[in-house]
Amino acid sequence: MTIGGTPWLFLNSRRAVTALLDQKAAIYSSRQKLPMASEVISGNKRLLLMPYGPEWRKQRKAMHKILNNTKSNVFQPFQDLESRALLYHYMDKPDRWWEANARFANSIVMSVTYGKRSGLGDPDLANLLNNADRFIPYLMPGQALVDIFPGLLKLPIPSSWQPWRWWGDALHRSTKRPESVCGQHSGLEQLVHCGII
Incomplete structure (x- = not known):
């Protein structure tokens, strides 16, 4: 049917x-096809929203090379440090537990990738959480017209007549934040050269 x-x-x-x-x-x-979340907002780049196929297998294989059991020892010190910080934030600011959880996960990734921790109240973390709040509703089926009628994405109609594009493209641009990401790369080569990362 x-x-x-x-x-x-x-x-x-x-x-x-x-x-x-x-x-x-x-x-x-x-996976269930969610055109607004996977195509418009994510540009078909988020692994969690990709359908099974050659691109998904390629991305998954690359991720397994980075996150396999032998390399997990690299993450252990970061996880230990951030776990302690998480417990501290729970006790110090219990009303901000949600932000503390997000800071914990983000700080591990930022530490391993860029050698920089995230703090509670970090503007990049606040932007990340804001984008997540705006993105999550589109993971529910039927939140956008293109989820119900995916053929609308293929019609040659001007963007000005596609309200889902206005919201989706704006959210896509805000999640990319090139100025924020480029700022993180500034000391990355030096950290790699010194063997820190």
């Missing part, structure tokens, strides 16, 4: 579920 241009398959027996989702998972277990 097709609803709004999206094929739906209803399974009513355990045998059918096993046959399709276990034995033929590569064909039938892809």
